Amino acid sequence: MNKLEDKIMPISFQKCVHRPIEAYLFIDPLCRDCWVIDPLVTKLLLEYGHYFTLRHVLTGKVESSHKWNKPANIRFVWEKTTSLHGFSCDGKINMHKSDSSxxxxxxxxxxxxxxxxxxxxxxxxKLQEAIFLSNVHKPDSETLLSCAEKSGIDVKEFMDDLHAAGARKAFQCDLKFTNEMHITEIPSLVFFHTNSDEEGIKIAGIYSYDVYVQVLREIVNEELVPKSLPSIEELLHEYEFLSTREVATIYGMSHAEAERELKKLVLKRKVRQLPTEREMYWKFTKENDLV
Incomplete structure (x- = not known):
């Protein structure tokens, strides 16, 4: 078995409802590779999001290393771990006292x-932007509040939920699901067909975009019809903040080609450049930014 075959593994699941294909992306928000995979997943959603839904699963792999139990009765793991909205987990998490844990x-x-x-x-x-672009190594309550404001969610509701049982139970469900699924490498992306007893497929690590499309095609078991990508301007309007690398990945361009297209938008005053220590980022310009 070659290296790629070692990373792409069949895995069994219990049926569930919603769209024909369910995808689970196992991540640690503090892991840089989980930031790197983001444009690949974004492109997959833009082109083939009509075939699948995506759910992020938080692994909590910040202090342990490959200490995962072997899966048992894996077909029933997700149903037994959580009812998705009912939170059947007990919510018992060993939390540190510091709010920067x-x-x-x-x-x-x-x-x-x-x-x-x-x-x-x-x-x-927004949290990943703070961690990897602003070098916030241990986000505290102030950082989280700022991320909530920038993401446009209800801040008061967010702060209430942050200290309530619902968030703890949801996180506990993610940890149990990760453990039962025997996830030993992050990021890992898992696809399965909800209307079939066929095994799903788990991809551990990061690969080229074509690999994810190939796996999705295998699960769907038919030729995929991609949707057209939005314009770069439309994408920046939606995401507000993207790097040259991300744009190049999503549109299948070279770094130079992506930079050239982005500079055209700068000339039109649609976006502005935001240099960072690692790479160039581009931010969508709102009307009040021009005043």
């Missing part, structure tokens, strides 16, 4: 997700 970031993501999956994704994006 690594776990507080995961709890914050789950608190944001209580306002909807899209709200959770937007908050996660």
């Amino acid at each position: 690594p776990y507080i970031s995961s709890l914050a993501i789950k608190a944001a997700e209580l306002q909807g999956r899209k709200a959770g994704s937007k908050f996660l994006r």
